Amino acid sequence: MEFPPVEQLGYGLNMLTTTPLKVDAVIESIRAPxxxxxxxxxxxxPYEVDGVTYAVPKAIGVSADANTISSTFTTYKTGGEASFSFQNDGSLASLYCGVTGNASVNAATNKMFRNTNQWAFYCFYKNRYLAQLKNYGSLLQVNPLAAAIRRLPEQFDGDNKTTVAAYKNFFDTYGTHLITKVRRGSRLLLQAWGDNSDQTINAQWTAYIRAYYGGIPSGGEYDESVKQQAHYQTFKNIVQYSNSVQGGDPQTAGRIMQNPSKYDEFQKWADSVDSHASQLSGLVVTELWTVMELSSSEYLQDAAARIETAFLFILNNPSVYKTAVTLHVESDWAExxxxxxxxxxLPGERIPNLTVISETKVNFGKEKSHVYYREIINFYVVNDGSPIDFYISHGSLAGAGKGTARIVMAGKSYENNDIIDDDYNTKWFYQAPVGGTPESFHLKHRVGGINAWDATLDAYLKTQRVEEGPTIGHVRVGRDGGCQREEGSKE
Known part of the structure; x- marks a missing residue:
């Protein structure tokens, strides 16, 4: 039987465009031509693991990982505080991210830590084994890589847009980093972030997170009364989460993914991890240029510095992309x-009534209201041009039919008409392309620090005029009564 890590080991990841939080999303980012x-x-x-004897390639070393259960929970007041901790403690990325590596990986993924956000992380894991490539410098496919690099401009010139585009395309095809280790076991990750401009929410951030997740990060203990506080609803509007579950009972894991707020479900899943096969729980990558330096090719050894230079330039000189998105709703609510x-x-020009928009989500209607609408909401996604990850949730019914919601972005439609749990009916989408034309915006002066994207985005957002309208903190609420109601039976 084929050894599962073979599906990932040796392939490339473009860490300039990969969101590192969820293993599921990282897998979608693998470059596999x-x-x-x-x-x-x-x-x-032969090697036996999970009660199965696998045919393990001799180029892969396998070691039993620490077969112990561990859990940890931490919060950060700002993205800068989180970034500093992750930069100075390599174990944090191993705990809280789906892909890890050395300083170059931290630098590339640091853009997620916007200073205007606060963070919370929880990890429960039980590692089973680690598979890693041995002597990977000798495994490098010299000929196809050398041929691809020879097609690039011989000198990297950051002032030449054609040159920069060529290197970006190279990284999109082959990756900036190569997967050299795969960790398998069972793992639950809860990652949450949200705007930190409201001091009342800031003071209650940890309590709200524990309540939001039903006590999962705190051994089942939390204060239920905080859900009655006026600011808790605002917290729910601004908080965003990226949750993932690998291993254990798959049905229980699926229920947790749909609704990660039930401690008894979490405990049931945790009790099941020993009786189920291990799953992919994390990847470790090595820089492409480092592997090139270890190869037998003098040409690749000499070209390694140029590849690293291109990576660092693209990382530290991001462009801004503003992509129009439309959310089409046929239900009593959708998100x-x-x-x-x-x-x-960013909100569009018209925000229909019953719509709430924050920097992380667009919510329409009211859950379980059984008042069905057909509505279109326009908004924008602003980022550095990387593919984005998102989810779509919706109600169960819409008039005489089942509920549905979809978005249209960059000429492609993403639809969720699944009825999964009669609750949130959430479907995830990973590595969705955004618009291909950058905004004509550049920082006049480079801002010091390690997060060039945060500085660029902050400066860009200050140039965007947001139409006047009702706000709750950084949350925009609908002011246009343009909803089209549909007659429908009650659920």
Whole structure:
């Protein structure tokens, strides 16, 4: 039987465009036209794990990981505080992200830590084993990589747009980093972030997070009364979350993904991890240029510095992209949630009644109101041009039919008409392309610090005129009574 890590080991990831939080999203980011670290999948040895004997390629080393259960919960007041902690403690990314590596990975993913957001992380894990490529420098496919690099401009010139575009396309095809380790086991990750401009919410952030997740991050203990506080509803509007569950009982894991606020479901899942096969729980990557330096090719060794230079330039000189999005609703309620923390939502010119828009989500209608509408909401997603991750949720019924919601973005439609749990009916979408034309905006002066994207986005947002209208903190509420109500039976 094929060894599961073979599906990932040796392939590339473009860490300039990958959101590192969820393993599911990271897998969708793998660049697989060619496996740059190639090995003989048929030269194997037997290895037993999860009660199954696998044919493991001899190029892959396998070690039993720490087979202990551990859980940890932490919060940060600002993105800067979170960034500083992650930069100085490598174990944090291993705990709270789906992909990790050295400083270059931290630098590339640091853009998610906008200073105007606060964060909360919870991780429960039980590792089973670690699979890693041995002597990966000798595994590099020299000929196809060298041929691709020879097609690039011989000198990297950051002032030449054609040159920069060529290197961006190269990274999109082959990746900036290569997967050299795969961790498998069971893992639950809860990651939440939200605007930190409201001091009342800031003071209650930890209590609200614990209540929001039904005590999962705190051993089942939380203060139910905080849900009655006036600011808790505003908190729910601004908070965004990126949750993932690997391993354990799949049915229970699915229910947690739909609604991660029931501690008894979490405990049931945690009790099941030993009796189910391990799943992919994390990836470790190595820089492409580092592997090139270890290869047998003098040409690739010499070109490694140029590839690193291009990576660093693109990282530190981001462009701004503003993509128009329309949310089409046929239900009593629906929600679009942006789960790429480096991106933000801006409202369109018309916000219909019953609509609430924050930087992380667009919500229409009222859950379980059984008053059905057909509505279109226009808004924008602003980011650095990377593909985005998002979810769409909706109610169960719409008039005589079942509820549905979809968005149209960059000429492509993403629809959710699934009825999953008669509650949130959430469907996730990963690595969705945004518009291909950047805004004509650039910082006049580079702002110091390690997060060039945060500085660029902050400056850009100050140039955007938001139409006057009702607000609650940083949340925009609908002011146009243009909703089209549909007659429908009660659920």
């Amino acid at each position: 060619v496996r740059l670290l190639d090995y003989d999948e048929y030269d194997t040895r 679009f949630g942006l789960i790429t923390p480096s991106a933000v939502i």
